[in-house]
Amino acid sequence: xxxxxxxxxxxxxxxxxxxVFAKAGLSVIAVDGSAELAERGKGFLEKSxxxxxxKGKLDEAARDEIVGRVSFGDDLAAMKDADLVxxxxxxxxxxxxxxxTTLDGIVREDCVLATNxxxxxxxxxxxxxxxxxxxxxxxxFNPAPVQxxxxxxxxxxxxxxxxxQVRELAERLGxxxxxxxxxxxxxxxxxxVSYLARSIRAxxxxxxxxxxxxAAMAAGVGLPMGPLTLCDLVGLDVIHxxxxxxxxxxxxxxxxxxxxxxxxxxxxxxxxxxxxxxxTYDGIGSGTVVDDAATTAPAKPLEGKVGLVGEGDxxxxxxxxxxxxxxxxxxxxxxxxxxxxxxxxxxLAVDAVExxxxxxxxxxxxxxxxxxxxxxxxxxxxxxxxxxxxxDAIGDAGVIAALGEGSVETASTGDPTIxxxxxxxxxxxxxxxxQVLEIGRSVAxxxxxxxxxxxxxxxxxxxxxxxxxxxxxxxxxxxYPHLNDAAKMLDSGYATVEDIETAMKAGCGYPQGLFELLxxxxxxxxxxxxxxxxxxxxxxHLVPSPLLxxxxxxxxxxxx
Ligand code: CAA
Numbered sequence: 001x002x003x004x005x006x007x008x009x010x011x012x013x014x015x016x017x018x019x020v021f022a023k024a025g026l027s028v029i030a031v032d033g034s035a036e037l038a039e040r041g042k043g044f045l046e047k048s049x050x051x052x053x054x055k056g057k058l059d060e061a062a063r064d065e066i067v068g069r070v071s072f073g074d075d076l077a078a079m080k081d082a083d084l085v086x087x088x089x090x091x092x093x094x095x096x097x098x099x100x101t102t103l104d105g106i107v108r109e110d111c112v113l114a115t116n117x118x119x120x121x122x123x124x125x126x127x128x129x130x131x132x133x134x135x136x137x138x139x140x141f142n143p144a145p146v147q148x149x150x151x152x153x154x155x156x157x158x159x160x161x162x163x164x165q166v167r168e169l170a171e172r173l174g175x176x177x178x179x180x181x182x183x184x185x186x187x188x189x190x191x192x193v194s195y196l197a198r199s200i201r202a203x204x205x206x207x208x209x210x211x212x213x214x215a216a217m218a219a220g221v222g223l224p225m226g227p228l229t230l231c232d233l234v235g236l237d238v239i240h241x242x243x244x245x246x247x248x249x250x251x252x253x254x255x256x257x258x259x260x261x262x263x264x265x266x267x268x269x270x271x272x273x274x275x276x277x278x279x280t281y282d283g284i285g286s287g288t289v290v291d292d293a294a295t296t297a298p299a300k301p302l303e304g305k306v307g308l309v310g311e312g313d314x315x316x317x318x319x320x321x322x323x324x325x326x327x328x329x330x331x332x333x334x335x336x337x338x339x340x341x342x343x344x345x346x347x348l349a350v351d352a353v354e355x356x357x358x359x360x361x362x363x364x365x366x367x368x369x370x371x372x373x374x375x376x377x378x379x380x381x382x383x384x385x386x387x388x389x390x391x392d393a394i395g396d397a398g399v400i401a402a403l404g405e406g407s408v409e410t411a412s413t414g415d416p417t418i419x420x421x422x423x424x425x426x427x428x429x430x431x432x433x434x435q436v437l438e439i440g441r442s443v444a445x446x447x448x449x450x451x452x453x454x455x456x457x458x459x460x461x462x463x464x465x466x467x468x469x470x471x472x473x474x475x476x477x478x479x480y481p482h483l484n485d486a487a488k489m490l491d492s493g494y495a496t497v498e499d500i501e502t503a504m505k506a507g508c509g510y511p512q513g514l515f516e517l518l519x520x521x522x523x524x525x526x527x528x529x530x531x532x533x534x535x536x537x538x539x540x541h542l543v544p545s546p547l548l549x550x551x552x553x554x555x556x557x558x559x560x
Contacts, residue, residue, distance in 0.1 A: 002112070002169050003027060006082035008099060010041020010072075012235065012273060013116060014088035016144025018070055019045055023145070024173045028070040029078045038072040045070065048145060079106050084169070086114040086138055091241035093120055097128035104130045112162050114138035118238060119189050119245040122182040123155040133159040136166050139186060140175075141507040142234050149507030150175040155182045176506040178499050184249030185242060187495045187503040191514070193242045193255070194541075195482040199227035200239075200258040203278070208467040208474045209296050210278050219434035219463040220475040221517070224509035227478070228278040231261075232271035233287070236278075240265045254481075254541040300451065302459035305330050307340075307347030309390055315350045318427075325461045338389035346399040346456045348425075349387055391418065399452045401425045401439075420446040423453045424469055427462065432511070437462040440469030471532035479517065480526050480533070486514035487545035487558075497558060519557040523548050 006029040007018045014032070018041065021028045032038045049066060052058040058066075071078065076099070079085050085103060089095050100113055107113070113135045115125055126135035137153025150170040154163045163179065170177035180186055185193060203213050214226020231239050243257035264270075264277060271277030275284040280292040305328040308319055315331075322329045330340050332347075341347050391400065400422045424440040437457040441450045450466060457464035467474035486500050495503070501513030518526060527544045534542040551558060 002083040002165065004029065004081055004083050006031065006079040006085035006107075008032070008076070008079075008085065008087040009089035010037060010044065011088065011090075012044070013140060013142060013144060015041045015044035015048070016142065017086060017088055017116065017140050019048055019066075019145045020140070020173055020175075022066045022069040026069070029082055030070050030072045031076055031078060032074060035074050038074050042067075042070075042072045048143075076102055077106055079103060079111075080108070082107060082111055084112040084114055084166070086116055088116040088140075091118055091120060091238060091245075093124060096120065096125050100125060100129045100135070112136060112166060114166060116140055119185045119193070119242045121155075121184070122153050123157065126155050126157055132157040134162055136162055137182070137186070138166055138170070139188075141188065147507055147509065148174070148176040149188065149503060150177045151186045151188060151503070151507075152177050152179045153182055153186055154179065176502055178495075178502050178506075180495060180499065183494055184245050187489070187499055188507040189242055190246065191482065191485050191489065191500070191504065192508055193239060193246060194252075194485055195478065196227050196231055196239055197243050197246075197255045197258060197261075198481060199478055200231065200261050200278075201254070202474070202478060203228060204258055204260045206468065207470070207477065208465060210294060211296055212465040212467065213474060213478070215434070215463050216436060216438070216465045216467070216474040217478060219431055220428045220436035220438070220465065221479055222431035222433070222511050224511075230508075232277035232279055232281075234271070235273055236261060236270045237265050252541055254539060299454040299458045299464060302327070302345055302452075302455040304328075304343070304345035306456060306459075307332055307344040307390065307394070308350065309333075309341075309347060309386060310350035312350075318348065318350060322460050325459060327456075327459050332386065332390060335385050335389040338386065338393045340393075341390055341398070342393050342395075344394065344398065346401055346452050347390055347394060348401045348403060348456065349390070350403045397421070399423060399449045401453045401456060403427060416444065419444045421449045423449050424473075425453060426473060426475075428475060434463040435461070436465050436475065438473045438475060439464055439466045440473055441466055442469040445469075471536050472529045476521075476529050477533060480521070480529050481542060483514055483518040483521070483526055484530055484542070484545050484548065486518065487547045490515075490558075491545055491547040515558040519559050523551040523557070527552060 004027040005021050007014050008031050010030055010032040018028050018030045030041055032041055049058060049063045053060060053063050085107060087096060087099050089099060096115060103113060113129060115137055116139055117137060122135060122137045126132035129135055136158055139151035141147035141149050152163060152167050152170060167177045167179055178187060184190060199213055203210055210228050214229050217223045218226045240257045240261050243255055247256040268274055269276040272281055272287055273285060275281050279289045282288045282290050306322060307330045308315060309332045311333050319329055319331060330344055332338055332341055402422055402424050404424060404426055423445055426438040428436040439450055439453050454464040465474050472480060489495055489500060490497060497515050501515055504510040505513050527548045530542050530544045
């Protein structure tokens with residue numbers, strides 16, 4: 001039975017792990033490299049418990065009892081009494097190996113050696129010790145007191161009874177253990193950090209601003225945090241190291257540490273813990289963001305009415321939503337009504353149509369089949385007589401926001417002045433953190449038109465996310481490769497659907513698992529957008545998993 005645990009390294013994760021053990025009633029020996037670092041670790045614990053006391057979730061006597069279970073120091077020799085020692089030192093193999101080699105000469109023979117490594121090889125760490133069979137991965141998630149997941153990682157040398165003991169210990173701590181083999185990034189980080197690296201690269205390439213990338217995933221998908229905010233929480237140095245491990249293991253350039261990440265780490269901008277990362281904070285260790293040079297100016301208030309083109313339940317719902325938000329709406333359901341939108345600030349064209357062979361009735365492109373290209377679905381703005389009438393009525397200056405489902409293709413009218421005022425938009429489902437209206441921008445579209453649509457979004461109570469007009473815009477462009485990775489991991493046999501769902505929900509606070517999201521979006525839609533993204537970029541990681549194709553052909557979802 002494990003009753004006394006040692007924790008080595010009292011940074012963000014180590015201090016959190018100390019708290020988890022001490023709260024569960026275990027005695028904890030907490031050690032860091034110097035008396036000052038040990039004192040800092042104690043400070044982290046007291047701060048975290050203090051937060052619970054101030055919220056009335058813990059009384060002072062209970063707090064003192066928890067702190068009393070922990071001895072803080074700077075001497076590894078204190079580990080001689082431990083039943084299990086877990087290290088949470090920086091992600092460098094040589095540091096971990098050296099600690100484990102030292103522990104060999106200190107701990108009891110029956111002591112389990114655990115590592116909280118985020119991605120390094122348990123097998124390699126185990127080989128540095130005299131008894132590799134007692135080395136197990138025990139991977140917690142940030143914030144450790146909050147996230148229920150513990151990945152229990154076995155190497156091929158691990159003693160299975162110890163693996164089981166560690167799994168049971170995780171359960172005693174009130175955590176959700178997932179037992180897996182030793183593979184770079186294990187389940188959660190292999191999926192999460194790949195997605196974070198791509199999100200950073202999307203930011204670096206100017207796909208969208210940092211706040212729009214974060215809003216896309218928080219308000220657009222419902223994740224607890226946007227990817228750049230999460231990088232700042234976890235620590236950019238940690239993300240950088242894990243990217244390196246993933247890249248070395250897979251050779252996939254999309255998971256290599258992005259240039260901007262390397263620059264920030266080199267500059268000492270490590271996220272919340274240094275007060276600067278992708279965002280600037282009001283102090284070291286704070287999560288409160290303050291404005292800096294990269295802060296996006298808020299949208300200007302919308303001036304004037306909004307035209308709403310189209311018929312059906314969705315259009316009716318949008319009409320009420322806009323009216324409820326205090327926006328004056330002019331409805332257009334037939335070409336005869338079109339003149340009524342003259343002078344409106346922006347017309348939201350909800351006439352998203354599935355383009356079939358006759359996308360324009362011969363009217364917009366002279367029936368020339370070649371000009372249809374490979375477009376299969378979306379809204380072609382010149383396609384419908386109503387829209388053409390609206391276009392004529394509002395004149396060159398009026399803006400049309402063309403609403404599509406998932407993606408929108410806007411065809412050129414042949415007149416650049418008119419094209420500059422047609423903006424593709426996608427409205428996502430409402431989430432806890434808001435509802436995103438994605439807005440595509442391109443060289444053909446004027447900045448003013450994009451700004452007008454941003455104002456419309458804010459006036460309607462939606463969260464605008466402006467991104468380059470590429471396949472998947474921002475939300476799907478970040479989400480779908482993440483879902484594809486989950487399908488690839490499942491296909492590789494490393495983890496089950498249940499493991500993957502638990503890892504992302506219990507480790508990263510996802511309200512839905514990746515397969516739930518995949519089934520909801522539909523394997524065919526995910527496949528289609530990935531294929532478009534692959535066609536646009538040629539990036540290998542975007543090739544849809546064969547398991548997606550298999551599910552589409554069998555007309556099956558992943559969760560049955
Ligand atoms: N330490 C301790 N407790 C904390 C905390 C911290 N750093 N931050 C938040 N909490 C607690 C709060 O006190 C609060 O507790 P109560 O419910 O008891 O009041 C609870 O968490 C919720 O916090 P908030 O209400 O302040 O904020 P929130 O609802 O937005 O949740 C969050 C904050 C838990 C961090 C949430 O945003 C979240 O889950 N984000 C995703 C985090 C994630 O993905 N973690 C995994 C990163 S990867 C990793 O760690 C592995 C690795 O190896 C790199």
